[in-house]
Amino acid sequence: MKKQKTSNKKIVGLYTKAMLSQQKIADILGTTQHVIHLRLKEENINCAEIYKKRKENTWIRVVCSFCGNNLKRRKCNTDGYKNYYCNKKCEAKHRTFGENTELKGSYTDMGGYKYHKINGKYRAEHRIVVEREIGRTLESYEFIHHLNGIRKDNRIENLTIVTNKTHESGTIRRLLQKRIRELEEQLEKINET
Secondary structure (H helix, E strand, O other), X not given: OOOOOOOXXXXXXXXXXXXXXXXXXXXXXXXXXXXXXXHHHHOOOOHHHHHXXXXXXXXXXXXXXXXXXXXXXXXXXXXXXXOOOOOHHHHHHHHOOOOOOOOOOEEEOOOOOEEEEEOOEEXXXXXXXXXXXXXXXXXXXXXXXXXXXOOOOOOHHHEEEEEOOOOOOOHHHHHHHHHHHHHHHHHHHHHHO
């Protein structure tokens, strides 16, 4: 089966009117960016000039999330961001837990553990919760175990301090965690009725 060739006019329309990049057009049509560039050249389209005009018209105004100053940023550099900063100092102050009432500068790692930035260092949320409860910092040999096995569940009643020697492993732990989850679900159903 032969592939039908897309007309140069359609490619020109996608590039000039729809404002798609050569790479996006190539992805849509299942070809390479080089082929799209050559087809635009055939139609005497000055790609460099169009690219330059696009760049000039892409500035937007944003506000620094920490100090409130007005900033000017390229639109292409703002896609997907919730916070903008004047400089690294504003960013560091905004992302640090310090005086803030809510945790800022947090992320969840691949293993499902939540981390928060406190005084410039990322710390595991479950360790923070236990340290606040017991009123001291944990020793390096002390680990926090999630009783129900859900790493995002950092309620104090779900956390316990263990050492490397007493930290359970293997099938028994997983079975107990599964049973705890089942019992919690049953308890929720009872509380709903």
